[in-house]
Amino acid sequence: MTIRIEAMRLIPGRGDPIDSGVVVLEDTTIAYAGAAGDAPETPNAEVVSTDTVMPGLWDCHGHFMGVRGASIDEISTIRPQVGAMRVTADARAVLHAGFTSVREVGGLGVFLGQAIDEGYVEGPTVYGSGGALSMTAGHGDFHAMDLDAARHLSARYFGEDDIVDGPDQARAGVRRMLRLGARVIKIHASGGVMSQIDDPHLPQFSPEELAAIVDEATRMERVVAAHCHGKRGMMAAIEAGVKTIEHGTYMDEEVADAMKENDVILVPTRYILDFLTREGDRRGMPEYAKKKLAATAEYHSNGIALAVDKGVKIALGTDIWSTGLWGTNGRELLLLTEVGLTPLQAIEAGTAMGPETLGPQAPKAGQLREGWDADVITVAGNPLDDISILSDPANVTAVFKGGRRVK
Ligand SMILES: [Zn+2]
Structure with missing residues (x-):
């Protein structure tokens, strides 16, 4: 044909x-x-x-979670089976928006991707991570629950426990994600916005834990994607050998230079900051997140503009996690031009750069x-x-x- x-x-x-x-x-x-x-x-x-x-376009940072509002805590009040049904509609919506590939960094993507590959669900090719590895009290922990319940929630929703402490558990965590079919390993190397008590400025995981994760992932021909806002988290993650920095809020010249030197790619996720700033209130964003969002949003656009100016490699990612927002991913191209990329560069970030965020798992696509x-x-x-x-x-x-x- x-x-x-x-x-x-x-x-x-x-x-x-x-x-x-x-x-x-x-x-x-x-x-x-x-x-x-x-x-x-x-x-x-x-x-x-x-x-x-x-x-076909690539979204290199999304979450097929099946939650409806602007709070990830919602996964504690719905069944994973319901979330899994909802994301089948998201998969179709994003495909019809022109996205033929999604790198999914924490969520139901490994399961959704299997059903798509088998032909049961219409959607993009999904390169999932399973869960996202977090230290106890880290961005992927649910701080208001007792720890056993938080671990159980991750395991129940994402398929395996993703809270790990110490190099041995960190390595075992990578292996648990691999048994889910992970094509990329996602970690939280700094605090985040959508979590209760951790500080986006502070690094998460020790250098020894980061080294164990990168070593195990590399041996299994996967790259590591590191969620980072603060500078120390970014520097530690780059030093450990991660392939991508997600968000990159408190970017400065030193971080940008280290990224270029080590061929690390930035996935800025402008979409989610723009969305939460405009719509978070109406969509039930928790109080703790509002404060942290206000503190990070003003730095993010300057930080990303600096990275663009310095010539750091940029790949398109939205950080969409709510069901129903999938399909609006193309807005990230416009937002990337607002921080300094030309339209042609924004398209490269959303196409040719996509496979590069997968290292040895990259297909001949984009x-x-x-x-x-x-x-x-x-x-x-x-x-x-x-x-x-x-x-x-x-x-x-x-x-x-x-x-x-x-x-
Ligand atoms: Zn994310």
Whole structure:
């Protein structure tokens, strides 16, 4: 089965756009991507005409959790089976918004991804982490519960206990996530906003614990994604060898330089700060989170702008965790341009950079290149002139995942 997409412009994901481009999909891969003049003859192809053709988008930081409001504590009051049913709708919504891949860093993604791969649920390819490893009293702990109950909640909702202390438990925690099918290991290396008593400024996990996690993950060909707000947490995580820094709120020159030196990627998650600032109150964000959000939000845009300015690698991530917000992920592209990326750079952050956040687990996706996965979207209009076009799923006129048209 051959599909020929003829476009006014082809955005390859990495590199310059091409006016009047053609992409040929042959079964599950891209057979040709380039100028129309050099395109092969395809007499039996189904032809699709469009304004813009580009790679399927990647959200490199999301959570398929199935909670409805702006409080993660909600997972203690609903059954995981209900959450799991809800995220099947989120999976379809994000796919139809043009996202053919999601790197899911704590949630039900490993289970959802399996059901999608088996063909039971319509959705993107999901690269899940299982839970997110946290120290006791860390960002992934539920501080208002007794510890046994908090551990039980993680294990019940995400499939395995993800609260670990000491290098041996940290290593065992990585292994528990692997047995869930984790393709990336997620950790909390600083305090966070959506947790009760921990301070976003302070580092979490000792250097020995971080080293054990990175060692075990690396041996099993997984990279480590580190949630970090404060500087000391970022520096310790980079020193330990993580591949990505998530959020990166209190970024400064020293952190940015260390990231560049160690080829660490920043996943800024502008979306969630913007969303919670505008809508958190109405959506039931807890009091403790409001205070912490106010303290972090003003630093975040400056910190990310500094990283962009310094040339730190940026990958798109939204940090969407609420059911119903999935499908609005494209807004992150607009928000990335507001901290200094050009529209073309924002598209690269949302396409070619995606697989790089998976290290050895990366598929050949995120770029329109011969022999690569046929994850491709067509778009009405020119996102290089107006990046907000990609915020509206209605402008994503066709989605091909693995060569199959799913929208
Ligand atoms: Zn997150």
